[in-house]
Amino acid sequence: MIVVMKVGSPEAEITRLSKEFEEEGLSPEKIVGKHKVVIGLVGETASLDERQIQEFSPWIEKVLRVERPYKRASLEFRHGEPSEVWIDTPNGKVPFGQNHPVVIVAGPCSVENEEMIVETAKRVKAAGAQFLRGGAYKPRTSPYAFQGHGESALGLLAAAREASGLGIITEVMDTADVAKVGAVADVLQIGARNMHNFSLLKKVGAQDKPVLLKRGMSATIDEWLMAAEYILAAGNPNVILCERGIRTFERSYARNTLDLAVIPVLRELTHLPLMIDPSHGTGRSEYVPAMAKAAIAAGTDALMIEVHPNPAKALSDGPQSLTPDRFDRLVKEELSIIGKAVERWSEPAVALV
Ligand SMILES: O=C[C@H](O)[C@H](O)COP(=O)(O)O
Numbered sequence: 001m002i003v004v005m006k007v008g009s010p011e012a013e014i015t016r017l018s019k020e021f022e023e024e025g026l027s028p029e030k031i032v033g034k035h036k037v038v039i040g041l042v043g044e045t046a047s048l049d050e051r052q053i054q055e056f057s058p059w060i061e062k063v064l065r066v067e068r069p070y071k072r073a074s075l076e077f078r079h080g081e082p083s084e085v086w087i088d089t090p091n092g093k094v095p096f097g098q099n100h101p102v103v104i105v106a107g108p109c110s111v112e113n114e115e116m117i118v119e120t121a122k123r124v125k126a127a128g129a130q131f132l133r134g135g136a137y138k139p140r141t142s143p144y145a146f147q148g149h150g151e152s153a154l155g156l157l158a159a160a161r162e163a164s165g166l167g168i169i170t171e172v173m174d175t176a177d178v179a180k181v182g183a184v185a186d187v188l189q190i191g192a193r194n195m196h197n198f199s200l201l202k203k204v205g206a207q208d209k210p211v212l213l214k215r216g217m218s219a220t221i222d223e224w225l226m227a228a229e230y231i232l233a234a235g236n237p238n239v240i241l242c243e244r245g246i247r248t249f250e251r252s253y254a255r256n257t258l259d260l261a262v263i264p265v266l267r268e269l270t271h272l273p274l275m276i277d278p279s280h281g282t283g284r285s286e287y288v289p290a291m292a293k294a295a296i297a298a299g300t301d302a303l304m305i306e307v308h309p310n311p312a313k314a315l316s317d318g319p320q321s322l323t324p325d326r327f328d329r330l331v332k333e334e335l336s337i338i339g340k341a342v343e344r345w346s347e348p349a350v351a352l353v
């Protein structure tokens with residue numbers, strides 16, 4: 001349920017009302033929009049009557065019921081206003097959101113050694129990326145495939161952050177590692193395979209670092225948003241959604257089917273910022289540029305692109321990784337044109353505050 005306050009509602013009245021809702025056993029969440037304050041109410045609201053709540057204060061403009069299964073993630077919960085996630089990086093705060101330039105995240109699938117991660121960080125930064133991606137802990141289909149260097153790779157990511165000034169996005173796979181990964185990462189990634197790991201979702205929801213939530217490979221949009229709801233409900237408002245391709249009957253030509261339709265669909269359902277990963281989405285480096293351009297044209301807030309100094313020798317995901325040279329051309333000569341056309345580009349594509 002959401003309670004929309006009238007323009008100019010006194011702060012003291014909003015505080016009083018919130019206390020009254022708490023006494024009713026509800027969890028009120030104050031959301032300050034551009035023009036109005038909205039109080040989101042989560043809890044046992046089914047038996048409450050909207051007209052009854054309206055009587056709580058003359059400053060209430062209207063009371064609306066959120067019919068969707070996800071509440072905090074829903075667009076209604078913010079009364080239609082998109083949210084922004086601001087992330088601290090060594091180079092300043094970078095905003096993710098519909099009213100900001102497209103954010104570029106790039107880097108290898110796995111952190112392999114110090115030289116490769118530091119060099120890749122410098123190259124992707126020079127091309128225009130604001131974040132470095134790279135896995136220390138790798139979710140692999142086969143237990144015999146490279147599993148990532150684990151904790152030692154976190155130190156290498158810290159070195160790359162220091163050397164490049166880029167923010168770090170890296171995956172956490174286990175609840176036991178959240179603090180350790182959070183000590184290095186600017187954004188914690190929950191991978192497709194863990195989208196349904198509710199213990200992990202609750203754990204990253206109960207800490208402060210922003211979370212990038214990838215869509216499970218067979219997850220419906222509602223399931224994905226319910227996973228986001230776990231993080232939001234645990235107290236972390238900084239969630240970015242990432243579409244990375246889903247499983248369909250088509251397995252011969254692309255690794256996954258990149259569902260770009262989620263961009264307009266999610267705009268109607270949620271206020272959360274959205275990232276597209278065309279690397280996992282296609283599995284083939286030659287298809288990545290077209291999908292990256294399409295994603296910007298369709299309105300994505302961010303892109304995640306895999307880049308490796310020598311894809312043929314990569315320990316994981318080589319076939320879907322661009323070389324640094326190809327990535328440089330892609331950003332500077334191709335994505336920039338689309339980004340400018342949709343007025344979502346800045347040179348360099350980062351807002352420093
Ligand atoms: O991004 C890296 C993932 O660990 C990788 O895509 C998994 O690939 P796999 O299913 O071949 O192990």
Ligand SMILES: C=C(OP(=O)(O)O)C(=O)O
Binds near residue numbers: 109135139191192
């Ligand atoms: C494992 C990754 O991706 P996904 O979870 O989308 O497979 C990744 O980005 O490193």
